[in-house]
Amino acid sequence: MPKVVFTYFDTKGWGEQCRLLLTYGGQEFEDRRMTHDKWPELKPKTPFGQLPMIEIDGKQYAQSLAIARYLGRKYGLVGDTLEDALEIDQNVDLLMDLILKGAQIYRESDEARKETLYAEAIKNVFPGYLEKLNSIIEKNNGHIALGKLTWGDFVIAGAFGSLKMVVPMPDIEQKYPAFQKVIDNVYSIPSIKAYSESKK
Known part of the structure; x- marks a missing residue:
């Protein structure tokens, strides 16, 4: 199983859908909840200067819908065609x-x-x-x-x-x-x- 770290603020916002999908898929993940005072330090280290962000075996990915769509494919939630x-x-x-x-x-x-x-x-x-x-x-x-x-x-x-x-x-x-x-x-x-x- 890959090592997964999911980073978003300590709120539901645009991160919760991805947390829910990871949970549904049975994926163990580090739920890293960013505080607003630490965000300026992390921001330039993210792909697009925004959250949410997911790291899969050390590689970073961003955009909430892209992440959700990827997890949907991974866990068989996209239909058959x-x-x-x-x-x-x-x-x-x-x-x-x-x-x-x-x-x-x-x-x-x-x-x-x-x-x-x-x-x-x-x-x-x-x-x-x-x-x-x-x-x-x-x-x-x-x-x-x-x-x-x-x-x-x-x-x-x-x-x-x-x-x-x-x-x-x-x-x-x-x-x-x-x-x-x-x-x-x-x-x-x-x-x-x-x-x-x-x-x-």
């Missing part, structure tokens, strides 16, 4: 489109403009994405694609808190309940449930 993989990718990319639109507003420094942009997006932008994703998940029996567990489900389970932070709709779980189905499906896996309980 290239078209299966394409379906997962397209649906995860739709989720990421939503998160990126929210993140652009979240990073706005002018608070008045930020409030205006969010009001517009909550009314005219976010619901379209959320309704489509909710429909996709319902169609796939509580999964993001293929009607079964894939690496894309781990992305939703790990990043849902980040989604809610950048898409600030307090009734998101009530209006779009399918997201919780994905989260429940992932966290009901015995190894994931044990991991989650150990981090409380």
Whole structure:
């Protein structure tokens, strides 16, 4: 078994999906949780000056979705055909489109403009994405694609808190309940449930 070190901040953010996938795969790994005061020292030593980062037998790799996709392939969570993989990718990319639109507003420094942009997006932008994703998940029996567990489900389970932070709709779980189905499906896996309980 390779030596694996996974580095991210001490939060779920964009690292949790990878931690969950490593746990699902039964991979022993060093869960290195970076503090913000030590980050400036590590930053220039990472591939792209950002986290998360995974080291496999000493070689570094970055980009959260690239890592998640790799782990999905490794642990048999990509389907059986290239078209299966394409379906997962397209649906995860739709989720990421939503998160990126929210993140652009979240990073706005002018608070008045930020409030205006969010009001517009909550009314005219976010619901379209959320309704489509909710429909996709319902169609796939509580999964993001293929009607079964894939690496894309781990992305939703790990990043849902980040989604809610950048898409600030307090009734998101009530209006779009399918997201919780994905989260429940992932966290009901015995190894994931044990991991989650150990981090409380």
